[in-house]
Amino acid sequence: MTKAKRRMSLAALSPTLAAGLSLEMKKSRLGAVMLVSGVISVTELSGEEITLLSHSGRLFIFGERLTVTALESRTLAVYGKIKGVEMSYGRRE
Amino acid sequence: MRLEYFLFGCREYSLDSPRELINLALSSSRTATLTPRGTVVLSIPTAKGLREQINALGAREVAKPRGIGGLIISLSRHIPTVGAVVISLFLCIFSSDLVFDVQISGNGRVSEEQIIAELDAAGFGVGSRWSKTDESAVELSVLQASDTLSWISINRRGRTAYVSVLELDSVPVAPPAFTAANIVASCDCVIEEITVLRGSAAVSVGDTVREGELLISGIVEGEGGTEYVMAEGIVRGTSSERITTEISRRSVESVTREGALAALSVKIFNFNINIFQSYGNLPEGCAIIEEKSNITLLGRRLPVTVVRGKYAYSEQSVRTLSDSELPIAAGNAHTERLNSALLGRDLISLKTEGEFTDGGYKMQSLAVYSAQVGRVVEIKTED
Numbered sequence: 412m413t414k415a416k417r418r419m420s421l422a423a424l425s426p427t428l429a430a431g432l433s434l435e436m437k438k439s440r441l442g443a444v445m446l447v448s449g450v451i452s453v454t455e456l457s458g459e460e461i462t463l464l465s466h467s468g469r470l471f472i473f474g475e476r477l478t479v480t481a482l483e484s485r486t487l488a489v490y491g492k493i494k495g496v497e498m499s500y501g502r503r504e
Numbered sequence: 505m506r507l508e509y510f511l512f513g514c515r516e517y518s519l520d521s522p523r524e525l526i527n528l529a530l531s532s533s534r535t536a537t538l539t540p541r542g543t544v545v546l547s548i549p550t551a552k553g554l555r556e557q558i559n560a561l562g563a564r565e566v567a568k569p570r571g572i573g574g575l576i577i578s579l580s581r582h583i584p585t586v587g588a589v590v591i592s593l594f595l596c597i598f599s600s601d602l603v604f605d606v607q608i609s610g611n612g613r614v615s616e617e618q619i620i621a622e623l624d625a626a627g628f629g630v631g632s633r634w635s636k637t638d639e640s641a642v643e644l645s646v647l648q649a650s651d652t653l654s655w656i657s658i659n660r661r662g663r664t665a666y667v668s669v670l671e672l673d674s675v676p677v678a679p680p681a682f683t684a685a686n687i688v689a690s691c692d693c694v695i696e697e698i699t700v701l702r703g704s705a706a707v708s709v710g711d712t713v714r715e716g717e718l719l720i721s722g723i724v725e726g727e728g729g730t731e732y733v734m735a736e737g738i739v740r741g742t743s744s745e746r747i748t749t750e751i752s753r754r755s756v757e758s759v760t761r762e763g764a765l766a767a768l769s770v771k772i773f774n775f776n777i778n779i780f781q782s783y784g785n786l787p788e789g790c791a792i793i794e795e796k797s798n799i800t801l802l803g804r805r806l807p808v809t810v811v812r813g814k815y816a817y818s819e820q821s822v823r824t825l826s827d828s829e830l831p832i833a834a835g836n837a838h839t840e841r842l843n844s845a846l847l848g849r850d851l852i853s854l855k856t857e858g859e860f861t862d863g864g865y866k867m868q869s870l871a872v873y874s875a876q877v878g879r880v881v882e883i884k885t886e887d
Contacts, residue, residue, distance in 0.1 A: 478538045478539060
C-alpha cells in the first residue's frame, strides 16, 4: 500500500480526525502564513479570495497577492496579505 | 523555493484552473504550490505520481525542471559527457596521488640509472603512490643496501619526487684481521714525505728505498719491553714507471649491426603493455638491444616509457690499419693505459715515444710520479 493510500484510508476510517478545521498563523520569511488543516477541497482560488471546504463548513480568506501550498495531511498553507477570514457553518450553506 | 523542491527537483505547470490541481494534491496528500503567476509547482516525484491526472487536467509544463532533481534529469540526456567529466575528476584525484617523475640531484660518479634502480629495489619509483609511501623508510632502505651513497633525501613537490643524494667519498675498506703490522715500500722510490702516526720511522726524507723495504716499524721499544703495534702513517715517495703499449697492424673489430624491430612495449607507471614480441630462440651472434625512450610534453617528462627491442648482429671483421691510422689507434690505447696506471698518483713528468714496428706500432712512456708508497704487512709474533 502506498503512503498516500495509507493516509487516505486512515482518514476514511476515522472521519472525526479529518472533520476538525484548525487555523494556525505562523511567521514566515514572506511575512505570515496561515496553516489551515482539515481541508477537503478548494472551491475558489484567486489572488484576492480563497474559499476552502471542510467537514465543518466553508472558510473564506480575503486578502491581496494570496498564494497557497497544499501540504500533506490535508493542510493548506496560505501566503500573502491576509485581510480577513470568514466562516460559514455547514457544508451546504 | 521549498526544500523538497530544491532537493528532489520541481516542475511548473500552467492550466486553466489551478484550483483543480491544488485539490488533486490535497486529496492525494501531496504538496503543490500556487505561484503568484498562477502556475502550480509540484515536486518531480509528485508530478511523476500524478502524471495521468495532470495530463487529464490539460496542464502544460511551462519551465524546465528545476532543483537538483531537475539538474539530474537534464544531465541524464548528456550521460556520455557527464560520465567523461566524472571519470576525468576521478582520474585527476587518483593520479594526484601517483609519482609521475623522479629527479635525481647531487650525484657525480653514481649514475642516475643506478640510483633509480636502488630506489626501485626499495619499492619507490614512478608509479608509486604517495599516500602509501613512507619516505623515511625508503631512504633508510636505500642507504642500508647501497655502498655508494652516504645520504639520501626524498622530497615531494606536486607529483614529482626530488631525490637528493650524497656519495661516499671512497669505498670503505675492511680493517685488517691482524693486530701488529709494519709499513713497507710498495715500489722502488725516493722518500719525499713521511708522517708517523703509530710505530717508529725506519727511513727519512730523501732516502732511496727498494720495494719491500721497511718504512714504518710496528715494533716499538718501550719501558715495559718490546711492544708490537699496528704501524700507521703516511709515506709519500717519488717513483717512475715505464708504460708500454703495442698494437698490431691487423685488428679484429667486432661490429654490432642493428637489425629490425623485435619487440615493442609501452610502460605506463608500473604497467607494462606488450605491443608485440617476435623473437624466440636467438641465433648465434645475435642479441636483442633494448632502447628506452621517455615521452615528454611541454618540457615535462611523462610517466610513459617506450621500450624498443631491436635485433643486434655481431660481426667480426679484420682490417689492416694504414700508416696514418696506426699512431692514432696506438695513441688512444696508450692513453687508456696511462689513465689506468696513473690513477691516484700525482704525475710529475711524462715522456712518451712511439715507433713503427714490424707488426704494428709501439708507444712507450716514462712516467715520474709522486704517490703513497706504504703497504701494510703483518708482523708474525711467536706467542
